[in-house]
Amino acid sequence: MTRQQIWSRNVKRILITVIVLLIYIWAFSGIPVIQIQETTGQVFSSIMAGIFNPDWGYVYDPAGEDLLRTLLETLAIALLGTFISALLSIPFSFMAARNIAKTKLMVGSSKSILSFIRVFPDIVLALLFIKAVGPGPFAGVLALGIGAVGMLGKLIAESVEGIDLSAREALIATGGNPVKTFMFAVVPQVLPNFFSFVLYRFEVNLRAATILGVIGAGGIGAPLIFALSVRDWERVGIILLGIIVMVTILDAISSRIRSHLV
Incomplete structure (x- = not known):
């Protein structure tokens, strides 16, 4: 040089x-650095005080809304959203795989649809579904269910493209029909990665579900934003503790399962 x-x-x-x-x-x-310096310390100290002095009475209240119910609702939103996205991503992923799809048009159109879905953040989809079906957990389920199809479909399609097709070709050579060759030569190779991707997406959806309630899509986000707006720091503290415990436990379980799958 x-x-x-x-x-x-x-x-x-x-x-x-x-x-x-x-x-x-x-x-x-x-x-606005000056404004941040004036308010950040005060709010942060108030939240920390609430975490160390949480409103334990909000954990369970048989007569009304409580932490356990909203956490279970958040978990249900994440589970149903992940289930829907897993089902919808299966056909798109195989149609987007170059070694499985029959035509380039099918591959290109499927990948374009998956890319289009990935453009929209979960919150934007939640706002759209809130307008369509009204506020509540159903809007959150639809937002996570549709929004995750783009990511899951892309990951599964890439996994399908990396499989060994020699077993499929051997079954075809012995006279196996397309359905059987697909079920016995392709699906077993894809399943471990499929479940791993679905579990990872569940972890993402669980975090997203805690936020969607802020805009009215159900879950723990709604009581959290209400407690913040009225400066009920003890309530904020117990809600944050609940979110931390739930996400940490489920992340550990999901990571453990994924480590055995792949």
Whole structure:
């Protein structure tokens, strides 16, 4: 490499570094730092005080809304949403796999649909479904169920494209029909990754379900935002503790299962 090439490469690196720094400076210049300094410490200390002095009476209340009911509702939203997305992603994933789909048109159109679905964040889909079916857990289930199809379909399609087709070709050579060759040569190779991806998506959906309640899609988010709005820090503390415990336990269980699948 000549001296001129080295100098040109160094200049490019310096220019890229300067441009990135300017972008960061421009982005942070719009943040009201003084306002953050005045309020952040107070709010954070109040939340921490609420966590260490939680409203234990909210954990279970037979007469009305309580923490256990809202956590179970959040879990149900995540489970149903994951189940729906897993079912819907199966046909799209095989139609998007180049080694399974029969035509390039099928592959291209399926991948385009999956990419289109991935464009929309869960909150945007939840807002759309709230307008369509009304506020409540059903809107959250639909948002997570439809929104996860794009990611699951893409991951499963890539897994299908990586399978060994020699077993399928051997069954076809011995006179096996397409359905049997698919069920006995393709599906067993895909199932471990399929369940692993579904469990991972359940972890993502569980976190998303805790947020969707903020906009009226059911779950623990609704009582959390209400407690924050009225500055009931003890209620905020017990809700955050409940979310932390639920997510931590279910993440550990899901990770343990996935480690045995793959």
